[in-house]
Amino acid sequence: MSALVTAGTALAGPDGTAALVCGDPTSTEAVSAALVTRGCRLLENGATVDPGTLEVSGAEVVLLVVLTPQPDGTAVRPMSAGEAAYAVGSRATGLSEVDGGPLPALARFGRRVRGFALSSADPDAAAREVLRLWA
Amino acid sequence: MTSVSSRAWAELVHAQVGVLLAEAGLPCLHIKGPTVATWLYDEGERSWGDIDILLPPSAMDAALDVLLSSTFSLRDEGLRWRTSEDHALTLWHDPHHDATYGNGELDVHHRFPGIDADPELAFAELWRRREPHRLAGYDVWFPDLPSRALLLVLNAARDPYGAKPREDLRRLLAGASADDWRRTIDLARRLRALDALRAGVELEPESQDLVASTALADVEVSAAWRLRTSGSTRTAVRLEELRRLGPLAKARAVAGWVVPSPAIIRMRDPRAADSAWALARGYATRYRQGVRELRHWVRERRS
Numbered sequence: 001m002s003a004l005v006t007a008g009t010a011l012a013g014p015d016g017t018a019a020l021v022c023g024d025p026t027s028t029e030a031v032s033a034a035l036v037t038r039g040c041r042l043l044e045n046g047a048t049v050d051p052g053t054l055e056v057s058g059a060e061v062v063l064l065v066v067l068t069p070q071p072d073g074t075a076v077r078p079m080s081a082g083e084a085a086y087a088v089g090s091r092a093t094g095l096s097e098v099d100g101g102p103l104p105a106l107a108r109f110g111r112r113v114r115g116f117a118l119s120s121a122d123p124d125a126a127a128r129e130v131l132r133l134w135a
Numbered sequence: 136m137t138s139v140s141s142r143a144w145a146e147l148v149h150a151q152v153g154v155l156l157a158e159a160g161l162p163c164l165h166i167k168g169p170t171v172a173t174w175l176y177d178e179g180e181r182s183w184g185d186i187d188i189l190l191p192p193s194a195m196d197a198a199l200d201v202l203l204s205s206t207f208s209l210r211d212e213g214l215r216w217r218t219s220e221d222h223a224l225t226l227w228h229d230p231h232h233d234a235t236y237g238n239g240e241l242d243v244h245h246r247f248p249g250i251d252a253d254p255e256l257a258f259a260e261l262w263r264r265r266e267p268h269r270l271a272g273y274d275v276w277f278p279d280l281p282s283r284a285l286l287l288v289l290n291a292a293r294d295p296y297g298a299k300p301r302e303d304l305r306r307l308l309a310g311a312s313a314d315d316w317r318r319t320i321d322l323a324r325r326l327r328a329l330d331a332l333r334a335g336v337e338l339e340p341e342s343q344d345l346v347a348s349t350a351l352a353d354v355e356v357s358a359a360w361r362l363r364t365s366g367s368t369r370t371a372v373r374l375e376e377l378r379r380l381g382p383l384a385k386a387r388a389v390a391g392w393v394v395p396s397p398a399i400i401r402m403r404d405p406r407a408a409d410s411a412w413a414l415a416r417g418y419a420t421r422y423r424q425g426v427r428e429l430r431h432w433v434r435e436r437r438s
Contacts, residue, residue, distance in 0.1 A: 016321070053318065060321075104267075112263050 002097040003048040004105055006088055008064075010047035010056040011040040013134055018059035020047055020113075021130070022091050023067035027123070031067060034127035049088075051098050051105035054112055063134050064088065064115040067126065074120040074129055084115030145184045145239060146271040148228055152186055152202070152241060153275035159201045162262050162276075164189045166244070166286055169270060170277045175306040181299070186241040187223075191258035195245050199224070206230045207241055212408075213398035220391060220399065222246045249289035249331030249360075257326050264322075281318040284311060285328060288319075292335030295364045301338065308339055313348075320350050334360035370428030371435065395421070 008022030009032045021028055021035070036042055043057045054061045066079070066087050079087065085106040089095060095102040116133055120126035149169060156163040168183030175181075190198050195216055203209065208229035216224040223244040246254035264279040278286060287307055291300040311319075323332040333354045336342040346352055359375035373392065377385055400417040401408045407417030 058314075058317075060318075108266070111265065 002099045007091040010043040012059045017062045019063040027067040030123035031126045034123045068119045070119040077117045079115035081110035085110035150271040150273035185239045189244045192245045211402040251327035284319040288335035329354045368428040371432040
């Protein structure tokens with residue numbers, strides 16, 4: 001099966017589900033590292049998402065966090081299903097190769113995964129926020 | 136002119152239900168019949184006629200308003216979904232509102248037996264995982280494959296002697312991979328349905344390896360599900376279920392059981408609708424049956 005290959009980092013939480021963190025590369029790396037120090041397990045950089053099950057290495061993606069840097073403070077905004085689908089699609093490569101076609105896979109992603117836009121100056125604060133959203 | 140097949144009518148009525156509720160902005164999952172027939176069987180190999188849909192409890196009243204003001208009627212007049220003992224309320228397709236039977240019955244489920252999670256939260260999880268499907272050319276929602284597998288097994292556990300549920304289960308066991316079962320078991324864990332899932336798969340002897348090689352091996356099947364899958368009486372199952380309830384829920388269940396509403400008596404025995412005398416006879420029959428099953432249960436417990 002041709003997978004949905006995204007420019008995000010997938011991490012597994014203690015409950016066995018996965019979060020996909022993407023956006024600004026520097027923020028993604030720092031927040032992913034902060035999540036690992038808080039007990040998450042790094043699954044993949046450049047996550048390969050199964051388009052049918054939305055799994056990365058056997059863990060189902062249930063959360064999408066799109067990071068943007070900001071000078072101070074932390075802000076979170078829920079994304080609509082369409083916005084989450086677009087956020088992943090626009091960061092994916094080889095979309096035309098995705099098994100079953102890209103649009104059904106992205107629509108499935110939008111329906112099943114809760115998406116949030118997260119802006120933060122502090123990777124630790126952002127990681128705490130990701131864990132709160134994940135719970 | 137070519138006549139339309141009964142399957143085509145059934146598909147059209149299924150689609151009608153999905154479209155009516157979607158237009159009203161109400162979430163609705165089609166379950167059972169078509170979701171299994173189009174998955175595990177070849178075209179025309181498994182019949183399906185009656186309609187089963189699953190809704191969140193919070194959408195039940197609005198959905199019933201929509202359906203009853205369309206071409207459906209209550210099968211059991213006076214029965215209310217909140218107070219009935221069942222997990223579903225049955226309507227029938229009544230296109231002319233004159234009690235002439237149309238194309239089958241519609242079971243509107245507000246919960247699914249075997250899923251112990253809060254019905255509202257359970258629906259939210261199943262709805263999150265929904266997949267688009269087309270029936271009679273219209274868009275409807277089916278559960279995803281792990282959800283379908285779970286509902287299929289729970290349905291077999293609830294109806295262990297039903298020919299269709301058992302054949303569905305055999306086909307699932309024959310075709311599902313280890314990864315498929317991992318996903319189904321994960322979902323059952325989230326929905327607090329592991330107990331009934333194990334009881335259901337164990338109906339088929341060839342499931343031994345599956346149980347032994349998965350997390351199901353550590354699941355203890357409750358006495359109520361053991362009784363259900365061994366075809367024990369309704370009374371025996373309910374007595375076992377009572378033990379798991381809190382004091383208030385227990386009192387409510389016993390009250391509803393000892394003094395059921397006339398609508399429930401009429402649902403169990405349609406002849407009870409004929410007159411007050413027939414209704415009294417219906418109550419008497421129910422009490423006699425209850426006492427008989429109670430004695431049987433006591434004997435079973437002693438042995």
